[in-house]
Amino acid sequence: MNCRDAEPYLLDPPAHLDAAVRAHLTTCAACRTAQATLIESQVLLRTHLPVPPPSVMRTAFYTTLVELQRTRKAVVGPGRWIVLWRSHSLRLAFAFLVVFALGAVSMQILQADQASGSEVQAVLSQLGAPSPATRLTGVYTVSEGEMTEAQVHEALLTVIRTDPSVNVRVAALEVLTAHAQDAAVRAAVVHVLGSDPAPLVQLAALRFIEAHPSAEVHRALDTLLQQPDLEPFVRAQVRTFLTTPI
Amino acid sequence: MDPFSDEALMARIRQGDLEHAGLLFERHHGALYSFFVHTTRQPAVSQDLAQDVFVRLLTYRTSYQLGARVRPWLHQIARNVLADHWKRPGNAAIPLDEAPPLPSSQSPAVELERSELRARLDGALARLNPDNRELLVLSHVSDLSYDEIAETYGITVNAARVRVCRALKAFRTLYTQHEASDELPRR
Structure with a gap:
């Protein structure tokens, strides 16, 4: 093998050329220098090219995802019902349902107006809505209302402990990051880290506590690593975190 | 198959279980953002483009072929989004002297120390031709293997290996020229 043949393979020769490239390198100082230069360039690029993504991307993505899930349900539904709509009896049943639903909704609106009228209850009702998109909106607006700090914490901690949607729980953890100075909030997030089975929630909890390392956090992470079915990506993130000294 | 592998997650997303897209986003949005930042030199635009990749992933999820590797597929989408x-x-591409400084993954103190190196x-x-730049970003930021680069571009593995090596050599030449021109006035 001469320099020209070896040149394209100086970095990672394929298996069948490996021995030939190695043999050439032992006899050619110029190619050894070229190889060292290429390796140095690789290190430079790997160290300096990665650019941290802004956190706003995460919020935008999860909002899009929830919106898409909602739209999808809306699109899938009518497609099936249009076929059934041709049935006369179904139209009658539908008319009856509309009248019934309008009555029920009017009653609910009247009751809600009488019972609350306050912004706090409006946000709380958003957090308890059946639609994940509504609950997500509630999570992102909870800190903007008239609620006290304690009420905000309570509402969001309830969401991260009980909400059935992973995306809503992740969003609540992100909003709680602004309240990380509160020891009770930190303790609750550490608890979630060990108890929530969803890898996404575990990652969000890990991001939350990254800025607040403590012996307690390290203990919780050690326990988390004991879980045999822990998602490998989460395991790698936890290990990276644990190698960082407190 | 590992139930949390990219391919297993994508298979579930393809079936309509969109919630699993979150984990793919967590794994890959950083690399995709870096890819767009280095190819467009516009951080704000890059956010939208990276977001667009995931929107397309969700929108065209049924076009994903079961068992196909997800990373090359995602980067094919990214290249289409960029095109x-x-x-x-x-x-249009921003001329180098008008481009804002790119964000860095280093801390401010380290960044200050390394700013000159980073600028070089x-x-x-930025002076590298766009194809070579794209290849270097895919291989050194997205960390795609030669196999994956070959799949992304639809070329052979050996061709991918040779192209990356040549791109790196071209980069090194420009980097050294820049270094030399920096040092010239001091002599």
Whole structure:
């Protein structure tokens, strides 16, 4: 093998050329220098090219995802019902349902107006809505209302402990990051880290506590690593975190 | 198959279980953002383009072939998104001297110390032809293997290996020229 043949393979020769490239390198100082230069360039690029993504991307993505899930349900539904709509009896049943639903909704609106009228209850009702998109909106607006700090914490901690949607729980953890100075909030997030089975929630909890390392956090992470079915990506993130000294 | 592998997650997304897209986003949005930042040199635009990749992933999820590797597929989408971006009127590459400094993954103190080195690297990378730049970003930021690069571009593994090596050599030449021109006035 001469320099020209070896040149394209100086970095990672394929298996069948490996021995030939190695043999050439032992006899050619110029190619050894070229190889060292290429390796140095690789290190430079790997160290300096990665650019941290802004956190706003995460919020935008999860909002899009929830919106898409909602739209999808809306699109899938009518497609099936249009076929059934041709049935006369179904139209009658539908008319009856509309009248019934309008009555029920009017009653609910009247009751809600009488019972609350306050912004706090409006946000709380958003957090308890059946639609994940509504609950997500509630999570992102909870800190903007008239609620006290304690009420905000309570509402969001309830969401991260009980909400059935992973995306809503992740969003609540992100909003709680602004309240990380509160020891009770930190303790609750550490608890979630060990108890929530969803890898996404575990990652969000890990991001939350990254800025607040403590012996307690390290203990919780050690326990988390004991879980045999822990998602490998989460395991790698936890290990990276644990190698960082407190 | 590992139930949390990219491919297993994508299979579930394909079936309509969109919630699993979150984990794919967590794994890959950083690399995709870096890819767009280095190819467009516009951080704000890069956010939208990276977001667009995931929107397309969700929208065209049924076109994903079960068992196919997800990373090359995602980067194929990213390359299409980038091509569409350049086709739109008014979207042109920003000249190097007008481009804002790119965000860094280093802390401010480390960044200050390394800013000169970083400027040289950015300069050399920006002067590289777009194909070589894209290849270097895919291989050194997205960390795609030669196999995956070959799949992304639809070329052989050996061709991918040779192209990456040549791109790196071209980068090194520009980087060294830049270094030499920096040192010239001091002599």
